[in-house]
Amino acid sequence: MSIGRNVDPAEVIADNRYVRIVTKDGTSVTGKLLNQDAVSVQLMNPKEELKTYLRANLREFTILDKGLMPSVQGKLTDQQVADIVSYLSALKGS
Numbered sequence: 001m002s003i004g005r006n007v008d009p010a011e012v013i014a015d016n017r018y019v020r021i022v023t024k025d026g027t028s029v030t031g032k033l034l035n036q037d038a039v040s041v042q043l044m045n046p047k048e049e050l051k052t053y054l055r056a057n058l059r060e061f062t063i064l065d066k067g068l069m070p071s072v073q074g075k076l077t078d079q080q081v082a083d084i085v086s087y088l089s090a091l092k093g094s
């Protein structure tokens with residue numbers, strides 16, 4: 001059985017990319033990129049708080065191309081992945 005989807009979390013679509021910023025005082029923050037322009041960057045931090053950072057106050061701004069979750073690709077069979085998806089779908093209830 002082939003599930004027909006890529007299960008490698010390292011491949012993240014652009015809408016779900018995370019960023020890492022480092023402020024001028026050395027504070028490092030990783031979060032989901034929500035918006036950016038020439039002046040600021042908005043992200044959702046791990047505590048699900050919307051934060052805005054002025055670019056003038058940043059030492060570093062990096063869009064993370066890889067997912068934050070470690071890959072299990074090649075460690076699970078297609079059937080095991082299908083079983084996990086089936087189990088998680090059943091948790092939704094009616």
